[in-house]
Amino acid sequence: MLEPVKFSTYHGGARKEGLLDFSASLNPYPPEWLGEMFERAKEVSNRYPYYEKLEENLSELIGEEVTVTTGITEALYLIGILALRGRKVVIPEHTYGEYERAARIFGAKVVKGPNEPEKLAELVERDSVVFFCNPNNPDGRFYRTKELKPLLDAVEDKNALLVLDEAFIDFVKKPESPSGENVVKLRTFTKSYGLPGIRVGYVLGFSEAFKSVRMPWSIGSTGVAFLEFLLKDNFEHLRKTMPLIWREKERMERALGVKSDANFFIKRVGDAKKAVEYLKRRGILVRSCESFGLPEYIRFSVRKPGENERLIRALKDVEREMGNGR
The missing domain is CATH 3.40.640.10 (Type I PLP-dependent aspartate aminotransferase-like (Major domain))
Known part of the structure; x- marks a missing residue:
């Protein structure tokens, strides 16, 4: 009668609480109102x-x-x-x-x-x-x-x-x-x-x-x-918060050797599934790019300074553990 469409609806975003979520690419500063x-x-x-x-x-x-x-x-x-x-x-x-x-x-x-x-x-x-x-x-x-x-x-x-x-x-x-x-x-x-x-x-x-x-x-x-x-x-919230995000984005680019025009990056880690699980154990959630056809890459967003620093340190550990994705 009714046949399902066999195509995944999985996207970024934490399914459970307790993880620092870099998998969803969002403005980390909520509106004051x-x-x-x-x-x-x-x-x-x-x-x-x-x-x-x-x-x-x-x-x-x-x-x-x-x-x-x-x-x-x-x-x-x-x-x-x-x-x-x-x-x-x-x-x-x-x-x-x-x-x-x-x-x-x-x-x-x-x-x-x-x-x-x-x-x-x-x-x-x-x-x-x-x-x-x-x-x-x-x-x-x-x-x-x-x-x-x-x-x-x-x-x-x-x-x-x-x-x-x-x-x-x-x-x-x-x-x-x-x-x-x-x-x-x-x-x-x-x-x-x-x-x-x-x-x-x-x-x-x-x-x-x-x-x-x-x-x-x-x-x-x-x-x-x-x-x-x-x-x-009147978009005042965007005028206040976008410069904060841009500043952190540039810092992350320098620290991690990545580049993007948006508020998120992809990074080659070799085995995305393994990297995602490693980072979860560190309390950090990133997105595997396997669903995009890029199984060697992860995607992560720009958050607040202290949170970004925590991710930078964890990703450097991933590079040491996994040989920089090569």
Whole structure:
């Protein structure tokens, strides 16, 4: 009758308490208004959470029309409803796994290609759909508009659709975000506000189409309260905390010999499973990149200074134990 889709839903994030969690790539500084926000959520939890006016206000703040979704993940499945059935879907080899999962759920033909935009552009066909994460997960590479141009041109020439996942763009210094008639952009507040349990994101582009298929009341009363406080905050929280994250990111780059444009890194350790278990015994959780097709790498995020120092020391021990991944 009903057959399961055989594709893992495992992602980063601690499944149990007691570990210092570097596996989820989040802002480690929560908003000062978090407690007030939860009190507001209680106040509005006895009615259906409509948020059309808040969505309009968010559009004004962003500077273009947005469609609010329950994080980027809901947006991926709305794209499935709107555009994936029977289509060719082009996905980079090493990237976020939900693109492929959503594509297969909706019966799309999945084609894997290189992570470089210029080479990926060669796989674009008429009416196909391309998923591209920028900055990419798990390696944190950010591609400027100039670098994306071959892919943007190919999508336009073939009347294809480019789904640009910008989940981590708030962590990029001086980011750029291309636009186009065949481009839909996905963003979320989950990462930059460090609140993965509050599922609020938004889509830029094709607003009428997305609003026609999304679930009613999907963000719930907590999401409504979050939007209210976000609008009052006017992104001040990001202006305060991003410089703190950037400073620590640069320190970690120097200490560990890694590089990223986002708030997380990958590092070659030889055997990711073994490294993850070793670090767990030290009370630290990192992400194995095996699900990204990179079984020799781990991924870890930027946290607060003292926590980062603890990770740096532990990773140096891993290098000594495992021969620096070689």
